[in-house]
Amino acid sequence: MHAPLRPLCTPLATVLAVLVLVAACGRGAGAASGTPVPDGELRIAAQFSPRSGYAIDTDDAFILTQLGATEALTSAAADGRVQPALAESWTQVDPLTWRFVLRSGVTFHDGTPLTPAAVVTALGHVAGVAAPPRALRGLGLTVVEDGANAVRITTARPDPILPQRMSSPNAAILASSAYTGGAPSVIGTGTGPMRLTAVEGTQRAVLERFDGYWGGRPALARVTATFVDDPAARALALRAGDVDIAQGLPESSLLEFSAGSGFDEQTIAAPRTVSLLMNQAAAPFSDVRIRQAVARAVDRTALAEQALAGSATPASELFGPAVAWGDRGPAPAPDVEGAKALLAQAGHGPDNPLHVRLWTYQNRPELPTLATAVQAMLRDVGIDAEIQIGDYGAQEPDLLAGRYDMFILSRSYLTDVPDAGATLRSDYTCDGSYNIAHHCSQAFDSLVAGLDTTTDVAARQEVFRAAARILVDGAVGVPLVHSLENGVSRNVTGYTVDPMAKRLVTPQLAITG
Template sequence: MLSLFRGIVRQPRNASRHLLLAAGTALLVAAAPAALAQEFKLAMSSPPTSLDPHFYNLFSNLNVSDHMFETLVKMDADSRLIPGLAESWTLVNNLTWEFKLRKGVKFHDGSEFTAEDVVWSLDRTATIVNSPGKFDVYTKAIINKKIIDPYTIRLTTKEPYPLMLADLTSVYMVSKKATQGLSSDDFSSGKGMVGTGPYKFSKYLRDDRIEMDRFAAYWDKKPASWSKVTLRFIPNGATRLAALLAGDVQALENVPTPDVARVRNDASLTMVSKVSHRLIYLYLDGLRDKSPFVTDKDGKPLDKNPLKDIRVRKAISMAVNRDAIRDRVMEGLSQPTNNLVPLTLFGHNPDLKVVKYDPEAAKKLLAEAGYPNGFGITVHTPNNRYVNDEKITQTIAQMLSRIGITAKVEGMPMSIYSARGIKQEFSMGLLGWGAQTGEVSSPLRAIAACDDPVKGFGVTNWTKFCNPKMDVILSKAMNEVDDKARLKLLQEATAITVNDYGLIPIHQQVTTWAMKKGITYIPRTDERTHAYEFSQK
């Protein structure tokens, strides 16, 4: 058994909370007997926008990357930290972490994974250009990287940084030899697709499928259930389910909500579900004096942006009937919220109750703000990324009409949506964020904080909405190593964010998986769908 506490001088309490589980926790990967090894076809609900594991911190990209690339630290099905390519770690002093790498780990081209590849991978995240959501938010705190030997590396931060381990679960290790000189576009042809994961790249058809072969030299033999894996990208829920029923795939993610009862009652299928850490929310352009998709009731652009008024933003929140969305749109597969993370994650604020649906009070707020007759707005949304994303947005638009806001909806594929969103082209839209670090600092940093490239704040804050007071408190929390004090700071930062209505929480998404009878899967809080974690009984 690995000793993860070897040589620790001092360790932040919140880090130790996770590390206690790490030493004896095996990866939640089930393996089929060798005799059953075969091709496994899995239907995914959203295609990747890039195969470069450092290009865009988008869930559909991560889902694919997980099969071929790995991180120093991983998370289990309940978002607890466990060893990855680093077999152990110690806190040398308040600012320095030492990581011991697994020896004998091979890349898919046969070369050895060493500390030099770690430095290269950590540095590369900052070099990516035109990314809608960069990974360097997870490496900003590191000010020095020192290679002790090929299997030992020390990472130093400017200030005590309790999120080091959690951040490293999001940075994939790539081969320096295989990726030097490549652009992100090169990865789609297979160049640079050289990881250490259980499967290696074989073939990619954009928006259709990616094929992978089992990596025979993988350091952990357990995920070798299937000799070949095909991830098919089928955004349409009905088509995805039809593929499962026809036997074209053996499993799928995100059961279409209208078909949940049918799938549960089908003796030939198995379904599992779990409340995820993914927040579905509305973002509002409350910063600019003029906003591109805000008009009067006749469709003429307004000289003054009503979204700058907190009363208007609050009215929009009060106009959303979250319970109705859960019951009528999501078929019960959502958890209405006014938080940024679910109850099970660190930083959840129990004092933030779900906003009460109150259209009459919302109308009064609009009148007080100077919009007694409302105004017009276009609400943008992806239509192939989240469960019922466009349907949710259409429902919200109808609810807004009841308080006098004439809302039109424009949906588009996530690849187009994200490319436009990062350019601040929208006034209001629907988006989702998963707390990848297993706590509320993840959404606070990425979608709520003021835009600050130096700190890595606001990387997915598409409207650049900013509350400096929240940022000050969040920055304190990022350097606080005492759990109790840090929790209080994070909860305070969450309250400021939510009560300022720069973003409006709608619900935590419930994730579902369905598979042919005889195949099992352990549902994950992080929503990840890993072919190597499906197994045959």
């Protein structure tokens, strides 16, 4: 059960009500002096709202870590480096077992201490749900106490990146009181710098400073997050001075928050790629020449800089500038005549045009825009693509079954963990559970299989680079653009945009005045 949210000014029900609330409660948009305000309150217009009642085994867990309510045994950066969090150290005992030594002096928000028993309960719960989260799925995870200050975590098969997996928001450790019945309660059961005190459905969450935080007393006394799906509404609230941070603003709004405006606008590469997938399980895209023709027809630079007004970067392969192993070179230039020649070799030309269906979904507003632009580019080389925009949930069964032609998909290639192995295995191996492209190559599978015994981060990243080259050479989809994440703040110090979408509220974050 989640505690009801006591009103701050007026109830929230719609985006309009959100704007009425912030206008009534806002403190205005005065310029910051740079001096932290003691016991300040931070107000956030958040981009994504909770969809599963803050269930720790769902993507709602990212909201909890962003707001500083929960923590896991480890933390990790996009480059794969793992750092201590609730665990101060870890060692691999044998190929199947890791030992994690817990940090001393950690207290849960309910006043109870962090113990091995609490870790066993928390990780045992998330590993045992009917649909385990991506980072922990299929591991055969078991956790047992190992002395007064450690746990042993065992997997069914060797897992060289288990410490990275333990950084997933889904692996957050809650107090034992969270598991007294039904779904775990996240109200007042985390370990982070801010204690979640109240929620109001998908509209708002309130957090208060946790003075017993192991990392030092947080600067903020209170955080209020309002979940506003409409990016224009987030920009309006920030412009009016009624929130301090707005996430995920459209490019058109960012222009007014540029340098010299009094706002701090940050844009950073995100580990997410929008790709044009082609069904290799059936004609016409079982023919590599047609896939290569599509790759040559698409102008990726124009998609990023014109269709999306610079709110993305053009892609040359699966991985982009957000990660250490991503390609930072220019995207290939389009080759219309080369595309036409390949189509002619495959038997398609003015007398035999190629007609296909181009699917995408509207959950991410940039995808229909990209579909329209790609449609025009394909038409220039003699491919007639009929656009169908639907609901992703309804489309997925047909995608996985190979009952489609082309599909534009936005996909995070790190899948919660700063390691690309899971994405390569699920999306591109012969038995991959999310192999929408229906790609199957024994050479590719052998390359990815080597990750099962590779622990060195640099060596794993070389495998990622080699895998990306194979996908480009085989025209296994066309990476179109790499996404960017942004955030704009005013009167805030210590704020940085996290490309992994795991951190926002930290002990150092403060309001200035």
